Amino acid sequence: MKPSKRLDRIPPYLFAEIDRKIDEAKAKGADIISLGIGDPDTATFPNIVEKMHREIDDASNHNYPPYQGTKDFRQACVNWMKNRFGVELDPDKETVALIGSKEGIAHVFFGYVDPGDYTLVPDPAYPVYANATYLAGGEPYFMPVGPENNYLPDLGKIPGEVARKAKIMFLNYPNNPTGAVANLDYFKEVLEFAKKYDILICHDQAYCEMTYDGYVAPSFLQIEGARDYCIEFFSHSKTYNMTGWRIAWAAGGEKVLTPLKTIKSNIDSGAFKAVQKAGIAALETPQEKITELNEIYRSRRNIMIEGLRELGWDVGSPKATFYLWLPVPKGLNSAELAEIMLERAGIVVPPGNGYGPNGEGFFRIALTVDENKLREVVERMKKAGIHFNMASGAVY
Numbered sequence: 338m339k340p341s342k343r344l345d346r347i348p349p350y351l352f353a354e355i356d357r358k359i360d361e362a363k364a365k366g367a368d369i370i371s372l373g374i375g376d377p378d379t380a381t382f383p384n385i386v387e388k389m390h391r392e393i394d395d396a397s398n399h400n401y402p403p404y405q406g407t408k409d410f411r412q413a414c415v416n417w418m419k420n421r422f423g424v425e426l427d428p429d430k431e432t433v434a435l436i437g438s439k440e441g442i443a444h445v446f447f448g449y450v451d452p453g454d455y456t457l458v459p460d461p462a463y464p465v466y467a468n469a470t471y472l473a474g475g476e477p478y479f480m481p482v483g484p485e486n487n488y489l490p491d492l493g494k495i496p497g498e499v500a501r502k503a504k505i506m507f508l509n510y511p512n513n514p515t516g517a518v519a520n521l522d523y524f525k526e527v528l529e530f531a532k533k534y535d536i537l538i539c540h541d542q543a544y545c546e547m548t549y550d551g552y553v554a555p556s557f558l559q560i561e562g563a564r565d566y567c568i569e570f571f572s573h574s575k576t577y578n579m580t581g582w583r584i585a586w587a588a589g590g591e592k593v594l595t596p597l598k599t600i601k602s603n604i605d606s607g608a609f610k611a612v613q614k615a616g617i618a619a620l621e622t623p624q625e626k627i628t629e630l631n632e633i634y635r636s637r638r639n640i641m642i643e644g645l646r647e648l649g650w651d652v653g654s655p656k657a658t659f660y661l662w663l664p665v666p667k668g669l670n671s672a673e674l675a676e677i678m679l680e681r682a683g684i685v686v687p688p689g690n691g692y693g694p695n696g697e698g699f700f701r702i703a704l705t706v707d708e709n710k711l712r713e714v715v716e717r718m719k720k721a722g723i724h725f726n727m728a729s730g731a732v733y
């Protein structure tokens with residue numbers, strides 16, 4: 338049977354491919370350290386797990402949830418937005434619960450993109466933005482980001498004819514895979530661009546709470562009038578160690594959010610009500626707990642950066658996310674570096690080109706293993722002769 342044409346342009350999902358390589362290496366007896374997927378390695382906070390234990394026994398949670406999410410979940414999201422960003426939202430009209438933010442991010446394209454429409458997607462970026470564009474029949478226009486533009490798309494370089502045919506621009510700060518951040522002045526420029534070309538800004542906030550050294554990430558919705566042009570996607574996954582629970586939410590003006598709600602109500606039937614209750618407990622987690630978790634990542638970041646500096650990588654410390662985005666040694670491409678790391682050192686890292694063509698020449702490290710493992714990573718790299726200045730055909 339022939340699969341649909343819309344699948345023709347979808348590359349194998351980056352992490353499915355990485356998992357396959359890990360399985361292969363493990364089958365050969367290799368002792369693998371994976372710095373691959375951004376999946377927290379510590380447990381969901383106890384206040385959340387305890388809430389879930391109680392709610393799962395309550396039969397009133399066992400039937401279909403409301404499509405938009407339960408009223409109390411949406412109210413908790415709105416309260417959190419007010420406390421965290423000073424943004425006031427209507428819980429009935431301006432929020433919707435999601436089954437993980439990936440679900441909402443993928444579905445929003447079906448609410449806006451017709452065949453032939455453009456989407457504006459940073460390159461490199463979380464792969465779902467481009468792939469969901471393809472699935473919806475659209476065409477991603479890749480906006481290159483790199484050290485030369487502080488990883489902020491240069492709006493002036495987007496051709497007018499592309500902007501006029503574009504429906505969505507996706508942004509994500511703090512950023513996966515680069516760890517870059519953006520400020521409100523940049524968001525204001527983006528909002529003006531969105532108004533000029535009538536484009537929906539989707540801002541992925543998966544990492545807005547994973548910040549260090551006093552940095553506080555802003556919300557696009559803090560800008561006056563932004564809600565008429567912007568949907569923000571918030572996720573419980575990384576902030577509260579809830580990747581497996583599949584709970585998240587989107588916020589934006591009623592008009593811009595409605596197409597997403599319509600798509601969702603025709604495709605899914607919402608997140609388990611007990612999980613939404615646990616999600617409320619998550620949003621009420623004392624800030625100290627989040628600060629403690631960030632302290633773990635900050636310390637790991639420092640250990641890894643120090644180790645990398647010994648290996649010749651002169652890189653700065655990201656202010657946010659648990660990712661390090663590193664240039665590959667000269668003479669190698671991203672895939673070759675990833676292959677060498679796996680074969681010679683038993684370390685899994687995603688090659689930068691898995692995040693878009695402009696990610697070539699980089700690789701990503703996720704700080705999702707403990708400090709001892711990170712020290713071991715550095716030792717293994719040293720032993721395997723993997724360092725920044727290794728020339729092509731180097732001693733590995």
Ligand SMILES: Cc1ncc(COP(=O)(O)O)c(C=O)c1O
Nearest residue numbers: 437438439463513543572574585
């Ligand atoms: C930038 C970004 N957005 C969204 C997600 C999806 O998160 P979830 O579906 O678990 O909410 C991820 C996960 O890695 C991510 O890195």
